[in-house]
Amino acid sequence: MTADRPAISCSAGVRFLPRLKAGVSARRARCTTALQAEGLGKRYGKRWALSDCTLDLPAGRVIGLVGPNGAGKTTLLNLAVGQLTPTAGGIRVLGGRPASGPEQLAKVGYVAQDTPTYAGLTVAEHLKLGARLNPGWDDALARDRIERLGLDPARKAGKLSGGQRAQLALTLGIAKRPRLLVLDEPVAALDPLARREFLQGLMEAAVEHSLSVVLSSHLVMDLERTCDYLVVLVESRVRVAGDVDDLLAAHHRLTGPRRDPATLPAGQEVVSESHTDRQSTLIVRTDGPIHDPAWTVGQVGLEDLVLAYMASSPSRPSLEAIR
Numbered sequence: 026m027t028a029d030r031p032a033i034s035c036s037a038g039v040r041f042l043p044r045l046k047a048g049v050s051a052r053r054a055r056c057t058t059a060l061q062a063e064g065l066g067k068r069y070g071k072r073w074a075l076s077d078c079t080l081d082l083p084a085g086r087v088i089g090l091v092g093p094n095g096a097g098k099t100t101l102l103n104l105a106v107g108q109l110t111p112t113a114g115g116i117r118v119l120g121g122r123p124a125s126g127p128e129q130l131a132k133v134g135y136v137a138q139d140t141p142t143y144a145g146l147t148v149a150e151h152l153k154l155g156a157r158l159n160p161g162w163d164d165a166l167a168r169d170r171i172e173r174l175g176l177d178p179a180r181k182a183g184k185l186s187g188g189q190r191a192q193l194a195l196t197l198g199i200a201k202r203p204r205l206l207v208l209d210e211p212v213a214a215l216d217p218l219a220r221r222e223f224l225q226g227l228m229e230a231a232v233e234h235s236l237s238v239v240l241s242s243h244l245v246m247d248l249e250r251t252c253d254y255l256v257v258l259v260e261s262r263v264r265v266a267g268d269v270d271d272l273l274a275a276h277h278r279l280t281g282p283r284r285d286p287a288t289l290p291a292g293q294e295v296v297s298e299s300h301t302d303r304q305s306t307l308i309v310r311t312d313g314p315i316h317d318p319a320w321t322v323g324q325v326g327l328e329d330l331v332l333a334y335m336a337s338s339p340s341r342p343s344l345e346a347i348r
């Protein structure tokens with residue numbers, strides 16, 4: 026689903042930049058909850074776009090939301106900013122009901138999918154509008170950012186490049202001075218350099234302004250560079266959520282003689298499996314060590330982890346039998 030409202034209406038390093046990432050992580054101790062969902066669901070007709078979603082996302086973190094097309098990412102983000110109302114369950118953002126009043130609206134910034142802007146308005150006019158719509162607007166921050174980005178205030182948004190428009194939308198989101206910034210696939214259309222610059226700006230703002238960030242993306246590499254907390258959504262359900270370092274520590278790739286995964290010890294959850302006639306490769310989640318000498322145990326990267334959960338979706342064909 027594409028939100029067509031311009032980002033200005035947000036009232037309604039590798040591992041990327043390790044220093045900035047560490048800065049975000051250092052703020053964990055004094056933070057509480059950014060988003061809490063309990064049995065949250067949204068249905069369109071007979072079809073659930075999001076179902077039974079229970080999450081407790083910590084504040085002060087950069088949270089990556091990843092999943093295939095149609096998984097329910099935009100739906101979850103729109104529920105978080107109050108552009109949709111739940112069909113089931115409940116959601117609270119920074120302790121309040123989404124869009125429940127001016128105070129709640131001021132706490133949350135939203136950069137919708139495709140970072141929409143008003144094509145006929147200049148950069149300067151976007152800032153003016155932002156100032157009018159947002160009580161906490163930080164004009165100095167907005168102007169400084171636009172200058173640093175080299176954006177011409179007199180240029181119409183419709184004449185900017187995709188990367189420049191995304192940077193303008195991010196500037197509007199940050200200058201609102203929200204406590205939580207929600208971004209729906211903001212870098213999807215950008216080239217690698219523009220993506221990097223955008224994400225760098227985002228990370229800097231997160232550290233400088235103590236922002237919590239929820240960022241959806243298909244691009245796992247970008248999430249790997251920026252996020253320290255991950256949510257994987259597949260077919261309208263949360264498949265896994267947690268601190269990236271904890272998740273990486275708890276998942277392993279096991280390679281060994283072909284074996285029925287059902288024979289694994291209790292406590293080893295098989296996330297994905299593939300087999301040849303002689304060999305099995307499993308991604309397992311476990312809190313304990315793997316003692317079985319038959320397995321060669323390898324580390325799992327974030328991309329492997331995300332793909333394993335996506336591949337384990339019930340309606341996907343099994344990776345079984347590569348012969």
Ligand SMILES: Nc1ncnc2c1ncn2[C@@H]1O[C@H](COP(=O)(O)OP(=O)(O)OP(=O)(O)O)[C@@H](O)[C@H]1O
Pocket residue numbers: 026027069073074075092093094095096097098099100101
């Ligand atoms: N307004 C709507 N009416 C009917 N169905 C909808 C509507 N919005 C979304 N859906 C359906 O809900 C499901 C989840 O959509 P959503 O846009 O949340 O997914 P997404 O993970 O953001 O996908 P993408 O990565 O492609 O943007 C999809 O099956 C979609 O077709």
